[in-house]
Structures are given as C-alpha cells and as structure tokens.
Amino acid sequence: MNNNRPLIQITDICKTYQTGKIIFKALKNVSLTINKGEYIAILGQSGSGKSTLMQIIGCLSTPTSGNYLLDDKEVSKLSRNELAKIRNQKIGFVFQSFNLLSGITAVDNVALPLVYRGISMGKRIKAAKNILTKLNLADHFNHRPNELSGGQQQRVAIARALITEPEVILADEPTGNLDSESGAEVIKIFEGLHALGKTIIFVTHDLALAKRAERIIQIHDGQIMVKF
Template sequence: MNNALIQLQNICKTYHTGQISYVALREINLQIKRGEYIAILGPSGSGKSTLMQIIGCLSTPSSGSYILNGAEVSGLSSNELARIRNHTIGFVFQKFNLLPQLNIIDNVALPLVYRGTRETERKRLAQDILTRLGLEHHLKHRANELSGGQQQRVAIARALITDPEIILADEPTGNLDSKSGEEVVKIFAELHQKGKTLIMVTHNYNFAANAKRIVKICDGMITEDVENFSH
C-alpha cells in the first residue's frame, strides 16, 4: 500500500493566454511522505510556483492525478478545494500577502473566520501563536507597521493557526534580509521537528541545505530528486 501524503502522477499544467498556450509543468511525478522537509530549487520560470499552487490546492492540473491524504483532488470544485486548503494546508508567500490595514491578531485569525470559530477563541489562538513567534510586543500593530521579517513571521503564524499538516512556502525568504531569512528558516526547522510536512521553494542554497530532500525543477520537469546527505 502506498502511504504517501502527497502523490502527484503525470501532472501537467498548460496556461492559455489568448491564442498562446504555455506548458508550465510536464509529467511531474512526486511522492511526499508525512513529516518530510523538502526544498524545491530551479531557475525563474521553471514552474516552481505552479507546482506549489497545485500541491496547495490553489490551482488544478491540466492533466494527471493528485492524491492528497488518500483522496483524488485533481477534479474537485473550487469550493471543495478551499475546504481542503483550510483544513490541511498553510501557505507562506514571498510577499507575505497580509491585509495591511488589519492589526496582526486579525490577520492571523482570518483563516479561523472561515471555520466559524468564535471571535474570542480566534483572538486567543492568534495571540498565543504570535507570542510563540516573538511578536508579543506588536499585537496592536497593523501589518504595514512592521518590518519585512516581522511581517513574514505574522504570515507564518497565519499559516499555522489552523494547525495544518502541510506547510508550503514559496520563496519565503525572498524579500528578507539575511538575518530575518535565517529566522524564518529556523522556524521551519522547528516545525519539521514537530512533525509537520514542509515544502519550501528557495533560490538560496544555504537555506535549502536545511531540508532533508532536494528537488530540482527545470523547464517544468523534475531533473533531480535527492536526499540531502549533509544531515
């Protein structure tokens, strides 16, 4: 029996813009077990974000099969995908994607609104997790009043508040100075220790070295998939 948490089989993705079609992923086969920590590397335009969006149920493949947690998800509706995202996946993006005018507690609590969690409970959970990430002195601040590194920690808190099994991070350190980037990577290492499944796209080889498995993508294809023996 195959017990992979994430199973991609012959995944292809073609974008159509007017008359032009662009093949962004070609026959991707990838299996990821619970608790793995994977870094995805590859040149700009190679399909990394496209792959992350499919794994994260933000987009669907043009063809192929995606089995997540034992269930085929490639043909699901956007509502069904949204529900799976809310229960299974936490996303961290290069540009943080916070709501700038909301305070950081409300930003972090947002995924729980969609679950119908009561407001007092939402705020308590958001405050707890922000405190764990060292932001206890900034709880009243709006997102746009924080540094990039602090904003990314808020975004990580928002990704974690639903206690998702899978954390997907698409160049999470891309907009950060090196010290803030190291802090983010340290948080990921701790999440890995706690048994979370982590997939991180990065251009930084030092940060990729933290992962236990390295997958390289070029022209929409996996060109390398190796264990990281530096551990």
C-alpha cells in the same frame, strides 16, 4: 522525520497556460511523492514552474492533466469550492510577499482563517495571540503590517498559516523579500516546526538554503530533474 506515509502523491501532472493563441506547458509530466513529516526544498530557476507546482500542491489550482492524491483523496478534479474547503483544512500557505491584509492588526490577520471555521471571536483572538507569542511577536499584537519589519510580517504570515493546524506548510520563496538575517530566522522556524513533526515544503532558488532541507527536488523547465 519521515514516517513513510504518503501525504502528497502526484502522478504525471501537466499544467498548461493559454495566453491568446499561445499554449505554454509550465509543468510536463511531473510525478512526486512526499511523505508526512518530510522537510523538502523545491529548487529551480525563475520561470521553471516552482510556483505552478506549489499552487497545485496547495489546492490553489488544478492540473491540466494527471492525478493528485492529498492525504489519499483525489483532488485534481475538484471544484473551486471543494478546493477552498480542503485548503482551509489541510494547507498553510506562506508567500514571498507576505500577503497580509494591510488594514487590520497582526492578531486579526492571524485569526482570519478561523473565521471561516465558525470559531468564536474570543477563541480566535486567544489562539492568534498564542501563536504570535510563540513566534516572538508578543509585543506586536496590535501592529498593522506597515508598522512591522519584513521579517516580522513574514512571522505573522507563518502564524496565520499555522493557526488552522494544517497537515502541511507550503512556502513559496518565503525568504525572497527578506534580508539574510530575517530569512535565516524564517528557516529556523521551519526547522522547529519540522522537528515537531510538521510537513514543510519551501521553494527557493538559493542552493545554500535548499541544502538545509532533508530533501531537495530540483525543477527545470517544468520537469523534475534531480531528486536528491
């Protein structure tokens, strides 16, 4: 699904990292448009700049130069606080290492983003249980992350990403720590979300996985090489 309305418009973005005196260009003049409802894979080798690009798209960091319009709003020069607000409104993030809080249950992990929206506890728990049930985790509401398999933990993380009903799901190597069966399950969930009209962008270094997306954006040494 692609309704030709741009969600992400990146123009000539550079990102440099400075470590002591060494300056490293992780992204070099990257330009990219992603429309609402697209299902995209970002493909590239380790160190090519995939995570750097995802962090900028996801408003976890800002570019050193260049412009980024997210849903028609310029976000490349916003403060940390302003970025955090936009993230909570528009972005659902899924990480390779799940990034769940270890001391709390699946339900509480999923409900957490709603705390920052001032939603009551009863409503938060209900919404969290609802999404976990859709992701086949109705029997695991009260399990803590270390009582769940990797695949189950990633599904909890996806539920947490979905609970705010974000415009876009960004997943950085979401299958990187999973066996092939659990990885396939994660990709199937993304395909289902895409069919419902959600914009999905996932990072992988696995060409076979990337080919399941509608469009592949290949990145090499901080530059976009091929847009299939």
